[in-house]
Amino acid sequence: MLTRLSGGTVYDPMNGVNGEQRDIYIRDGRIAPPPADPETAAVNLDLRGKVVMAGAIDPHTHIGGGKVNIARALLPEDHRPDPVPRTTITRSGVGHAAPSTQATGYRYAEMGYTACFEPAMLPANARQAHMEMADIPIIDKGAYVMLGSDDFLLRMLAAGKSQREINDYVAFTITAAQALAVKVVNPGGISAFKFNQRSLDLDEKHAHYGVTPRQILHTLARAVHELGVPHPLHVHGCNLGVPGNVETTLKTIAGVEGLPLHLTHIQFHSYGTEGDRKFSSGAARIAGAVNRNPNISVDVGQIMFGQTVTASGDSMAQYRNHAHAHPKKWVCMDIECDAGCGVVPFRYRHQKFVNALQWAIGLEIFLLVDDPWRVFLTTDHPNGAPFTSYPHLIRLLMDRSFRNECFATLHPDAQKMSTLGSLTREYSLYEIAIMTRAAPAKSLGLTDRGHLGAGAAADITVYTPHADRQRMFEKPDYVFKDGELVVKNGRITRVVDGATHTLRPAYDRGIEKSLREYFDRYMTMRLDNFRLSDAEIENDGRGRLIVHRGRAA
């Protein structure tokens, strides 16, 4: 059956379409080329006056896995004011900072999102992360596997193993954990914390293995590059949240020697030490470095004011920050000689100098990075703010006078420390379509997502343009997932199951021999059971795998 979406104003940056009136055709869940006779379409949806984009893609959102589930369990008081009632077609649940799985899928879809990626899946926790994501309906999912504080890798580095052997291990882990990309969090630092080191700077040695974060970063960035993983190494750097960490971040960029790198929630890594309070914005320096280095992409991790919960693999940083917990409770975990996690609820306040400046720093980065193909829209959900704040964030980027009104409500000292008021840039709809669709799809290697060219998956969002961009983006008229109408006027009309995107880089399976021996000697599960099978994800037809081959290495 051919469906025609006619007359909408289309923003499709991957195909260079900038606000042109176009007809879009859907057949069998895919975008179809225009037929010779448009009247052959069985269904015609008149979209004149509407804005049409591909479904949005969130490349960094904590939606599944142990630390998210800890955050859920920890905060019943955050769920209570935001119940999600059962309907005849949807399940009940809860929302706000750490929503239940079903509510996560519904709310993302209702906002026009059709694919979301969990950025911090621990190998030891991969099965649970996928089980949780399996219960997130409608949207596509995928995950980045976390390496860099795992004993096996640190052991290999300490023993001077070759890059090739390390590549094999990284590829094995991507495959076994059913991941799409690789993330490193506080390289070596999560492990160092278990040896009672309380900080680990870029060139500082791990007390046990003697390796430095710089070595770990470089080796992993190279592995990811050489294995042909489309998404560059996803880096949560050293010293998250520490004033002065802008220097570490700049050194990280310089030290990677041109290898592709994605620096995530860079806002949290862009702090200087100037001013009376020894806390200042490093946004201009960071944006300058991003602008000068085409191998670098970033997502911002914008903070928004209000209650949220921070859930991170960075147990070292989370332990350091626990005194700021609001409400006063927090969880840290050491995990399987593999990783860790920390969950600290947090309330960002306008009138708190540090929080106000964090807000401004995020927006400064958005506005100072020239190339929207290399800066993605995230709040590091839920760490900076829940993902439901995206429409508000889009308005801040697109509407200078609104932004300045908000800026004027901040702690006055923070206003003095920020250049935000003088930044005149306003994002266009085309640029928003780049940073929320085309760019993340391109970065992740999802060739048939994030655009509306013939052959792409028919993941489509239709909005009514409105001067208030928040209103426009929070309630799309229509959302199509793989060609099915799933949302109408911002409400779910049909529940489908999204797919799981994974990658299978080639590697020498000899590595499995050493891993098998290692697991048998030290670990508390067998290698065979560590490995997550396709059948477990497909679960009798409930789930669907999309296996990406990656680019030629």
Next chain:
Amino acid sequence: MLIFAPQDKCAGLKPSHTVVRGQPFYPFTFTQMMTETVQDSRSPSAARRSFKSVTCPFCSLLCDDMNIESRHGRLRVESVRCPRAVTGFERPSPPASARVDGVEVDLHEAITTAAKLLKSSRQPLFGGLATDVDGMRAALALADRTGGIVDHMLGDGIYRNVLAMQDRGWMMTTLSELRNRADLIVFAGTDVISDHPRFFERFVWNKESMFDLDTGGREIIYLGRGLDAGAGVSPQGRQPWHLKNDPQRLGEIISAARAALAGNPLQAKTVAGVRTREVNRLVSRLKAAKYPVIVWSPPRLDFPAADITIAGLCEFIKELNQFTRCSGLALGGNEAAATAGAVCTWQSGYQLRVNFGPGHPEFDPVRNATGRLLANGEVDALLWISSFDPAIRPPQSAIPTILLTPPPEEFDRVYSVYIPVGVPGVDHAGQMCRVDTVVSLPLRKLRDTTLPSAAMVMQMLLKLL
């Protein structure tokens, strides 16, 4: 034996609905296919087969190093001496039929009757909840549809721990960290072995460890009179240190220890039946250790306000981290309590004891307790799942009760509906969450059966509602 095949061999193992005697079964998992001996690969019912690296679902440690021999469908645990595993795997599965009011009926009639009961119920309770991830998913879907309440058979223990966690949070560790890193282990109010028989063999007296820790030199400390400290004797014969405090007054020991750690030791000479000097010594041993771990088991802390004792323990652990690294490890979680809690949390946003009656989940661990609900007549139908041990029955009550268990040796009473179900990890494949809340493991199908899984029964029920 083919231990690990190249990934591309996986291509032929696409999931399929294998139909055996009219019942759909789970697809084989990749792991399962790859680790079975090639002795006989026709089906699990073949005369003789060996299964390696099998996950044991009969306690929350989910040991996955089991070798199971199957002879004509009878299973035998090889190489491991664990009473829970042997009882669980080797329990025969006698032929069984569904029943309505004690009368044998076919599956269809039993399910139709159960659906009618749930439909006419104004407030059903989904209790027991000893099942795998898919079973728990199905139970939650049913509870959501019918406005029911969910609580696990070990809900009292879960509740103590959850309250402590939700009050102040905690610092925890996992089994592999314990095994490789812990140089001092405190067992607070539990000897562990009665609930988790292989705990010491696998995580305390393991021969090898990652960081060349001399595991035999680990310092073992028990807190509480009446605990069996035998397992804490090292292979070289080193005796554990046993502080024989009044078990119900563990909280006082912890408070005294926290005071000592803060530099304000008690003036009193004794606390909870032990000398204050001993408590001070406990604190200095913990401070001197590199990676001490404090282990407790919520079901074993069965006294009033035990959640406050657990919260105190958790604060003590956090405070120790100002000096060294220290972590907690909460055990318990048997009968798939860890699985039920995890799935309930991700699907509803709340830990167990959730009421879907208002049309959305409401968490109240006091009101939604099985014992209280039944005693007060606040629920009018009960669906009870015990898919690992058929002998675990719901508390007595007069309300219509639907029982899902593997075939029992005998019934303790007449149930409104009884539906025999398979054992996850024996009769069907599946997944379960381990007690440390991080690792989860695949379960395998080890024998042929006509029994449906609890998940399948509840999915069928859902279709009729």
